[in-house]
Amino acid sequence: MEKKLSFAYQKDGRLSSCKLIVQKDYVEFLEVTKEEPEIKFTYSEKKITIEKGTTEKENTEKENGKIIKLIKNHKILYEKVGKYFSTKLSFPLPILSEMGITEEEKTVTIKKGKKQIIIEKSKSDKLSFVKKEETHMEGKIITIKVNKGGVGKTFVSLQLGAYLSLLGKKVLLLTSDSQNNILDYSFGRKKITFDTGLKEFVAGREGEIIKLRENLNFIPLESSTFGSQFLMKLPNFLEKMRLEYDFILIDSIPTMKIDSTFVKCSDKIIIPVFCDEVTVNGAINVIKEAGVSKVLAVVINKYSNKKIQNLLLKQIKDSIEGTDIIFPEPIKSISDIEELLYKGKTIWESNSKNIEGVKNSIKVIGDKLLEKEETKNEFNFDF
């Protein structure tokens, strides 16, 4: 399986650390736990081998100042992302350079051995059949959609994007709404100006990309009028973005023609729903239009525990029962969210207890996206 490493930098721009997210099934395979995260880390012949346990004797062998062998005790880190933990393996930096891993070529191959995991730098001189594998590693396009305003499409898009980016994924946010509320929710009252954006890119020129957070970029939309040229060229641009990003999330508005192109190009759709009759019916329509298999999640937002809302909640839950569509815990209507958006903070930048449930619901969706990616890559590996 191929994986990208994520780098962290010091303030002066020097590399400070390099990490690899270790998927749960690998950690379980090694029988490493949060209580006993110790591993034996061995580097030799451009390969890293990790296994549970410790070595009595740590050892470094050098030749011409270069590390050729290293055995040391090490840990798989359980890192906090908001309230949640993710498992990461930290790479000693001298080993990185020995393996020839650079910021441009940061893909490694992970294999399971006999109670061991073996990590190697991915070969860049790929054979043609390996190229095929590469196309499977392209980023995924997800549209956040429902035929109603004010439901939380922009909110969900941003928070989900922020979650994935915190886990080291490269995320691009796009929108079909020229109000570009993503900017308001990311920066609060600090006004961000731009001249060009998506239209410029689709026309084949360089538009502006706004960095919202680390690994989280946004391309704004200049206006809400689209020519036929734009609609024709949009799919091509999206395909190009797949090569640069792990996830492309599209914050949509329903009234635009551009929306159906976005949906066509998407691998999955996420539907935020407010529990009123109109929105629930709208959501059921989106599921019918897009097809059940294209819908990744239905997430209730701005929920309050009231009779009618509960009735509609049950109705929508029943209508997706038996499908693969995930249905996270409803996100409650809370003033903390309004306050965070007003201040331009993401939910992951808040420690408020009230936000925990919200984080959990977004995490459920994000983890599902990551899990899909895993099985996709696993399949390639077996191939």
Ligand SMILES: Nc1ncnc2c1ncn2[C@@H]1O[C@H](COP(=O)(O)OP(=O)(O)O)[C@@H](O)[C@H]1O
């Ligand atoms: N769970 C929530 N609780 C309270 N306010 C919310 C919640 N979700 C969204 N909002 C507020 O609702 C408004 C609309 O949300 P937004 O994400 O812009 O919806 P959409 O993109 O579907 O039009 C925003 O002002 C936001 O602050």
Ligand SMILES: [Mg+2]
């Ligand atoms: Mg919006």
